[in-house]
Amino acid sequence: MDVGTSAEPLLTLRGVTKRYGSFAAVDNIDLDIRKGEVFALLGPSGCGKSTTLRIIAGLEEPDEGAIRLRDTELFSSKGGVLVPPQKRNMGMVFQSYAIWPHLNVYETVSYPLDIRRASSQDRTTRTLAAIKQVGLQGYEERPATNLSGGQQQRVALARALVYEPDVLLLDEPFSNLDLRVREQMRIELKLLQRRLHIGVILVTHDQVEALSLSDRIAVMNGGRIEQIGTPVELYDSPRTPFVRDFIGAFAKFRGRVTAIDGVFATIEVAGAGTVRGSLRTQTKLSVGDDALLAIRPEQVRLDTQENALDAKIEALLFTGDRFEAVLNCGGQRVETWLPRSVNGQSLREGDVIRLDLPENSATVWAGERT
Numbered sequence: 001m002d003v004g005t006s007a008e009p010l011l012t013l014r015g016v017t018k019r020y021g022s023f024a025a026v027d028n029i030d031l032d033i034r035k036g037e038v039f040a041l042l043g044p045s046g047c048g049k050s051t052t053l054r055i056i057a058g059l060e061e062p063d064e065g066a067i068r069l070r071d072t073e074l075f076s077s078k079g080g081v082l083v084p085p086q087k088r089n090m091g092m093v094f095q096s097y098a099i100w101p102h103l104n105v106y107e108t109v110s111y112p113l114d115i116r117r118a119s120s121q122d123r124t125t126r127t128l129a130a131i132k133q134v135g136l137q138g139y140e141e142r143p144a145t146n147l148s149g150g151q152q153q154r155v156a157l158a159r160a161l162v163y164e165p166d167v168l169l170l171d172e173p174f175s176n177l178d179l180r181v182r183e184q185m186r187i188e189l190k191l192l193q194r195r196l197h198i199g200v201i202l203v204t205h206d207q208v209e210a211l212s213l214s215d216r217i218a219v220m221n222g223g224r225i226e227q228i229g230t231p232v233e234l235y236d237s238p239r240t241p242f243v244r245d246f247i248g249a250f251a252k253f254r255g256r257v258t259a260i261d262g263v264f265a266t267i268e269v270a271g272a273g274t275v276r277g278s279l280r281t282q283t284k285l286s287v288g289d290d291a292l293l294a295i296r297p298e299q300v301r302l303d304t305q306e307n308a309l310d311a312k313i314e315a316l317l318f319t320g321d322r323f324e325a326v327l328n329c330g331g332q333r334v335e336t337w338l339p340r341s342v343n344g345q346s347l348r349e350g351d352v353i354r355l356d357l358p359e360n361s362a363t364v365w366a367g368e369r370t
Ligand SMILES: Nc1ncnc2c1ncn2[C@@H]1O[C@H](COP(=O)(O)OP(=O)(O)OP(=O)(O)O)[C@@H](O)[C@H]1O
Pocket: 020, 025, 043, 044, 045, 046, 047, 048, 049, 050, 051, 052, 205
């Protein structure tokens, strides 16, 4: 999906590193954020997402690297450049609301214009426009603390948008909200971003949030970037075991390579059978090596038997449209999804089934010791 994004880079980071003592919280990262895109930094706790965002905002000074916003150098370790946060024209929303108790909605939203000394007419117009953008018209006089969590995050969003920033920085903005409000805010943010056409950098450790909101995602691990791609690219073609295991679910089978044939490898899964899968381009495997066959649960089929393994159903967990299933596959425990019925026949715990793993969807990776 490439709705209105352009290849023209808005913000670039080159070789950015931030150390705390000898520990690199952000380790030599390169990023190009394009105008009009939502770009997510996704990764587990402590991988350096917030530090990267704070560096972009100017709240943290990197040890090395360079950062540019269009033609303006914001930071350069070599050139000794460091533009302060208030001169970067970026709006920021944090996880905690950061709403001041003594101000009402109008005063909270207009605050960034007050400190930028905007003219009073300009201030009124822009403040009311920002409040309207986030759907809070009518709430201007309300003390900001007298609002629900979702409404408070909207106030924070309006405050970040009021001076029309080039880039909006969001650090886990919805993580304090309950699930329904969070889903609603996601939709509203996406619509708002499409309307305003600004660059958004979203920090999250929630893969659903990243996949659903972003045009592109950088997956981070230990201060480094593992892979950058569209949500579909990351979901369909993870390049590293870390990305594979971090985004979405896979049914995984341990086995041994018995043959290699171009881009396909044949894997023997002890006690369950022999199947073919597509070799990951980076994976170097030879006959006899341990391997891991991974397939998205929604690709597993029971109605065909072309490339199949035997399995016994240990447990079925009903989730509405399907089962989550725990299988015994030659002694290995495998988790996947199963349909509610096959050829009109409903599935039951204890059934022995043949799992068809279409060879173009099943991917072969280097084996992992467990
Ligand atoms: N001021 C600091 N002094 C020392 N270490 C720090 C400091 N700030 C962050 N770190 C460390 O740097 C690493 C990255 O922190 P960061 O806050 O960027 O992680 P994160 O990806 O945002 O995690 P989370 O999802 O938990 O918010 C962590 O190991 C953290 O402990």
